[in-house]
Amino acid sequence: MPTIMITGANRGIGLELVRQCAADGWNVLACCRSPENAHDLNKLAAASVGKVTVYLLDVTNAAQRTALAAQLKGQPIDILFNSAGVSGSWSTQGFGQCQADEWLDVLNINVITPMLMMQDFAANVALSERKIIANMSSKMGSITDNTSGGSYVYRSSKAALNMVNKSAAHDLARKGISVVLLHPGWVRTDMGGPNGELSVEESVTALKRNLATVTLADSGRLIDIDGSTIAW
Template identity: 40%
Template sequence: MPTALVLGASRGLGLEFARQYLAEGWTVYATHRSEPDRVRLRDLGAHTLKLDVLDADDLAGLAWQLESERLDVVVINAGVYGPRSSHLQQPPATEDFDLVMRTNVLAPMRLVPRLAPMLGPARGTLAFVSSRMGSISAAGASHGMLYRVSKAAENMVAKLAHVELSPLGVRVLALHPGWVRTDMGGPNAEVDVPASIAGMRRVIADATAYPAGGFYDYRGQSLAW
């Protein structure tokens, strides 16, 4: 059975990625930050790994623990939204900027080279859980400015990962999960978590319909960068 690594699997979309891959019999490595989350993921059947993506030692430890693994799918899912109201007239505080950019951009940049060696042998898929809000072409409002800027930058990380990793046979996708009812998306969001994850898993699984280097939503629709 294939193996997946889900980064940021404690709740929301990451937890459901882990659940659905486990339900299909995959081997799942799932990362968490707290002990209760470790226990919950272990009880689901996942191999658990402690990872705060802001912690350089954790990142090094993750790569070391997975060194001899062959990963079919890696999902870079951990993310934060930051201030709800930021827009051009209301620039973000430095600490908000640092948290959002370090989590959504710096961490993926550090993860790609560490995880590429485990994806190459399986000719696996690296999926970034990005957002439609990171589309520069589709930008039509400035609320959530910091988050939008961070997801646009994360999309560039995905695109460059594609440039670097496609010669090794690794497929790289940026995915928009929809506006989903999680802690981040809130209770009024349009899509429920299982539907979003089932859709993104379909895109990840079908290399013919959704080739490398693409930006797709959970229904498989191509998005403009």
């Protein structure tokens, strides 16, 4: 069966992705910052009959990334799904409110660490049959779609991720790896809030449907929840 590696696997979309992929029979490498506190994820792993393995990984921790890459050397990974991300405080993202420290933290987690994860695990993806890297982006990172302004911290982080993804799509094509961006929709999570249009179950079902048809021709795309392309 295919293997998927998921960061931020302890909650929200990441956790639901673990749940659905395990139910489909996939081998799931579930990565999170504090496995000892990831109670829902640990329950899933215990009930998965060996399909879900939980790994310690703070994506911002270089030593942990290096150690995990060494541990998984030679392991084919069909899909590397960079789900871990943060929004920053929505109350400090209007014009005149932005603070450098918070902005840098968001850029580190949303832009730099997905790139470093791609660097560290591209060799595993290249060994697989599916050969897909999926980076969780957002329509809020689309310059074309920005008609309201504001949200400077989060918008800029996803716009930067989009460019990182585009460059990686070019650079990894020679290895046969497709590198795509996914918009999960407006989802009812801690980040999306209680008024989101989609449940995590609905979002992940659609994300999986989109991933199922990805080929090298899709590399570099920002894929909307309905499968269409978002101009970014």
